[in-house]
Amino acid sequence: MFQVSKINSNVIGLIGWKQSIDPAHAVIDATNLASSSGSYFQDFSSLVTADNIQQAQNYPNISAAQLNTLLGEMNQSAFVKVLNQVFQDEDMIENKILYPYESSFANDLDNDVSFVGYELEQPTRMELIHVLNNIVLSFDAVQSVKILLFHSSRKAPILTKTITTVENSDVDTVLNWTLSKEYNGGLFYIGYLRSGLVAKAKNRNWNRANVRACFNTLKINPVIISGWNSETLFNIEDRVYSDKTFGMNFNISAWKDYTNTILQNRNKFVNALGLQMAVDVLDLILKSTNVNRTERITKSAVLYELEGIVGEDMPKVLGLRAKLSAEIKRLRKTFIDIPQISKGTL
Secondary structure (H helix, E strand, O other): OOOHHHHHHHHOOOOEOOOOOOOOOOOOOHHHHOOOOOOEHHHHOOOOOHHHHHHHOOOOOOOHHHHHHHHHHHHHHHHHHHHHHHOOOOOEEEEEEOOOOOOOOOOEEOOOOEEEEEEEEOOOOOOEEEEEEEEEEEEOOOOEEEEEEEEOOOOOOOEEEEEEOEEOEEEEEEEEEEEOHHHOOOOEEEEEEOOOOOOOEEOOOOOOOOOOOOOOOOEEEEEEEEOOOOOOOOOHHHOEEOOOOOOEEEEEEEEEOOHHHHHHOHHHHHHHHHHHHHHHHHHHHHHOOOOOOOOOOOHHHHHHHHHEEOOOOOOOEEOHHHHHHHHHHHHHHHHOOOOOOOOOOO
């Protein structure tokens, strides 16, 4: 997997658009002009121009600002298409329920002044990421419980969610909270403050209910910080590991995450991004129903650019699709099909 929001915020400016010397053409803004790689989309095909996009898209009165927005969106879309082709293998490592066995509603925990919850420790590998998919709360009464997610490097919670419990019933709530690697190590803590609560959490101590699943990629342990009553991070030296479950259960998944690898090696994707944009633009021209200058670009010229020449009686010319396919294979060899280290005897 890769985090699209982070990718989208970093892809603009890798390849730029050239401004036409014709003053009648739309003005490209500074964001779309920028090119940290020194490459421009027009370099990949003479038909790939902002003006041709303006002529081929469906809104005849598109403004310069709207065109620049469209160029940025096409840039992001093209990069995501490239990444989806490169990183297309199965990337889920594991997905488990923390407490997989049946519980009982007979065991209540008394409230006091404390923060209770779980400590989560990830491996330091940057290409591994965890997602808290769901949280299940089990209390003996209706109560609004504010769930807090902390990282040991931040005083304030990084995420919060208020959940209304149901008397003697499990309440399953979607979180989709990512334990991001942007914090450079450290620990995560998720839980709630017990001070002020009337409803009591259910403790899983019936039969095998308190048996936790074994995660191969995540250490997770219940903790209690006595005397704490602030929605800020406590002194982690005050945490005490516990055998209580505090009325909480989780669905957690682990994924291969290539986001940092992609962002740290952005320039390796320049050629693929340029070729993908060229394919997208020529597809747009080919399918356009507008009657204008771009429509008069012959379909044969567009098809030649896209598909090349593969006939037996003419020299073979690779089209943009074939070039893109070859570039995707090269990138997969670089980032995915890495040969395993072998051991031999001298």
